[in-house]
Amino acid sequence: MSLETRPPGEASDDAAASQAGALAPDHRDWALVASREIRVKLTDRNFLVSTGITLVLIIGLLGLQAFIAARSGATEYSVVVSSAQGEAIVGQAEAVLQAQEDDASVSVTRVGDAAAGEALVTEGDADGALTQRQGGWTLLSDGGGPAELERALADAVRQAALTANAEAAGTSVPELLSGAELTTEDVSGEDAAEEVVQIVAGILFGVLFYMASLTYGISIANSVVEEKQSRIVEILAAVIPVRALLTGKVLGNTLLAFGQMALLVGVSLIGLSFTEFDRFLPMMTEPLLWYLPFFVAGFVALACMWAAAGALASRTEDLQSTTLPLTLTLVLVFVVALNLEGAARTAGSFVPVMSTILMPMRLLEGGVGWWEPVAALAATVVFGYLTILVGSTLYRRALMQTQGRVTLRQAMRLKG
Incomplete structure (x- = not known):
């Protein structure tokens, strides 16, 4: 049996190399x-x-925002009338509402007289009943109607009255209201x-x-x-x-x-x-x-x-x-x-x-x-x-x- 011999410094050199390799910086x-x-x-x-x-x-916050938007949905109102003129006014009111909200709508129910319309309102089947009385129009409601509907009907009644009065005076509504409108403009552009x-x-x-x-x-x-x-x-x-x-x-x-x-x-x-x-x-x-x-x-x-x-x-x-x-x-x-x-x-x-x-x-x-x-x-x-x-x-x-x-x-x- 023979023993392999190495030069005296070789073993120590290998050990040093091994240790240096272990301690060498690794890019990983x-x-x-x-x-x-x-x-x-x-x-x-x-x-x-x-x-x-x-x-x-x-x-949660974004979901609540989406939920509120979904629940709000399109605005819907119901109005009872007893004449063709009343139907025309409600149609004009719907146009006023849609100018503010595209999906807004007003359904019209035609009845024989004002008493029938009032009965539908008190039973909760309509938001209001539009009836013509001496000197103008009246909106009947049970405990107060929706404010947006009241404003839209008021604008429509005013427009109908202006049209009728302008025709009686031999003029038109645009001529009658010429120079009487105030417009607003936001100059900030934002x-x-x-x-x-x-x-x-x-x-x-x-x-x-x-x-x-x-x-x-x-x-x-x-x-x-x-x-x-x-x-x-x-x-x-x-x-x-x-x-x-x-x-x-x-x-x-x-x-x-x-x-x-x-x-x-x-x-x-x-x-x-x-x-x-x-x-x-x-x-x-x-x-x-x-x-x-x-x-x-x-x-x-x-x-x-x-x-x-x-x-x-x-x-x-x-x-x-x-x-x-x-x-x-x-x-x-x-x-x-x-x-x-x-x-x-x-x-x-x-x-x-x-x-x-x-x-x-x-x-x-x-x-x-x-x-x-x-x-x-x-x-x-x-x-x-x-x-x-x-x-x-x-x-x-x-x-x-x-x-x-x-x-x-x-x-x-x-x-x-």
């Missing part, structure tokens, strides 16, 4: 971290319950309902970004400090580069935030198509398409800073102080963005992060040049690149410091 490391972040979040009961409750509220939709949609865009940035930002910081407090990060950092840890956390939470936002917006748009506001959906297409990249760029610009805030803490109790600057900044950006007006609002729509709230709102209102969202998005991307550099530096330098909370000044002085 960040993907593993990202998938873990997503998997943990998707199995978190609080996350699933809160998302479900939000969806139920959105569906539809009141459209303006309301623009304001509400713009605020919702801002709220979605604010809530996602705050919720997932704190989640990133919590994840970092929990791994640091339990010393698991020391094991992870031994096999996974710190840069890959940060990249995975940021990308994983970005995908979660974007997915949740897309789900809520998608359900809202589908539900909106079943309401009376569906005519505004085309108006929201361009702002929504721009909102998506603004959302991602703004979120990523802040995500690394949240990770850095988590790395600066050594215990969960330290998070309140390390994340406070970011929380206050988000609140300030959100409040200021919603209260800016005029030129200040236009200028604010180019400020990174604030542009994620203001630019989609301006796009909803219209009158925005094609270059404006492009420039604002480019500014956000550049700002995001800078925050990623700063955030990743702070994260890398403070991550292994477990002796206590690390201040910002201390982290900048550390080597990493």
Whole structure:
């Protein structure tokens, strides 16, 4: 039996190579971290319950709106008359109602006399009975008729009287009323309902970004400090580069935030198509398409800073102080963005992060040049690149410091 011998340094070289291969950075490391972040979040009961409750509220509100619209349906009235002239007046009243509501209708029942009409009204078989008495027309009702019907019949009676009097005077109603009409004109050129939709949609865009940035930002910081407090990060950092840890956390939470936002917006748009506001959906297409990249760029610009805030803490109790600057900044950006007006609002729509709230709102209102969202998005991307550099530096330098909370000044002085 022979024994195979090797040169003295060969075995140790193989072992070193094997160890180096095990510790070598793998381009899949960040993907593993990202998938873990997503998997943990998707199995978190609080996350699933809160998302479900939000969806139920959105569906409930839109469903209620659709239900009310369906129940309201077409307006229908019934009127009893005892003469051909009465029928003509009711027909004119129906035309008045249809000018306000296309599906409105008034059914006419012809009876022999006013007493028969009054009997139908008191029995609840008609909304009113129109009868002619000395000096004009009278509408009989049981407890007061519908106000819209009364106004329409009053207009029809007035028109019939004007026509009869004009013929008796040898003229026509248009000539008789020449110069006597007052018309109104809205010089703003805006539809009141459209303006309301623009304001509400713009605020919702801002709220979605604010809530996602705050919720997932704190989640990133919590994840970092929990791994640091339990010393698991020391094991992870031994096999996974710190840069890959940060990249995975940021990308994983970005995908979660974007997915949740897309789900809520998608359900809202589908539900909106079943309401009376569906005519505004085309108006929201361009702002929504721009909102998506603004959302991602703004979120990523802040995500690394949240990770850095988590790395600066050594215990969960330290998070309140390390994340406070970011929380206050988000609140300030959100409040200021919603209260800016005029030129200040236009200028604010180019400020990174604030542009994620203001630019989609301006796009909803219209009158925005094609270059404006492009420039604002480019500014956000550049700002995001800078925050990623700063955030990743702070994260890398403070991550292994477990002796206590690390201040910002201390982290900048550390080597990493």
